Amino acid sequence: EDVQVSSARxxxxxxxxxxxxxxxxxxxxxxxxxxxxxxxxxxxFSASYxxxxxxxxxxxxxxxxxxxxxxSGRAQKNSFFLSIQHQFQARPW
Numbered sequence: 001e002d003v004q005v006s007s008a009r010x011x012x013x014x015x016x017x018x019x020x021x022x023x024x025x026x027x028x029x030x031x032x033x034x035x036x037x038x039x040x041x042x043x044x045f046s047a048s049y050x051x052x053x054x055x056x057x058x059x060x061x062x063x064x065x066x067x068x069x070x071x072s073g074r075a076q077k078n079s080f081f082l083s084i085q086h087q088f089q090a091r092p093w
Contacts, residue, residue, distance in 0.1 A: 001033060001034070001035050001036075002033075002034040002035065003031060003032065003033050003034065004031075004032040004034060005029065005030070005031050005032075006029070006030045006032075007027070007028065007029040007030070008027070008028045009025070009026070009027045009028075010025070010026050010027075011023065011024065011025040011026075012024045012025075019051060019052040020049065020050060020051040020052070021049075021050050022047070022048070022049055022050075023046075023047070023048045023050060023062075024045075024046070024047050025044070025045070025046045025047075026043075026044070026045055027042075027043065027044040028041070028042070028043045028044075029041070029042045029043075030042075037071050038070070038071060039070070039071060040068065040069065040070050041068070041069040041070075042066070042067070042068050042069075043066070043067050044064065044065065044066045044067075045064070045065045046062060046063065046064040046065075047062050047063050048060050048061065048062025048063075048081075049061050049062060053084075056086060056087045056088060057084065057085070057086055057087075058084070058085045058087070059082075059083070059084050059085075060081070060082070060083050060084075060085065061080075061081065061082040061083075062080070062081060063078070063079070063080055063081075064077075064078075064079045064080075064081065065077070065078055065079075066079075
């Protein structure tokens with residue numbers, strides 16, 4: 001089945017201090033199934049506060065709104081999140 005996908009994404013980051021920042025994002029994806037009427041559109045907005053705890057640990061908290069439109073109906077989701085991330089590098093032997 002042939003599918004045509006169009007997408008756009010934009011993000012903005014604003015430094016508050018040397019260790020913290022605000023991040024905003026917008027995303028849009030449209031999927032057209034050419035052989036059927038099962039077309040979908042998905043849009044998403046996110047905002048987060050991020051703080052560097054140590055050189056390899058980061059804490060993030062924020063909000064995300066997602067909307068999905070289909071031929072059969074529409075769905076929306078609001079979510080809040082808090083995460084701790086660890087960054088590491090692996091070296092080959």
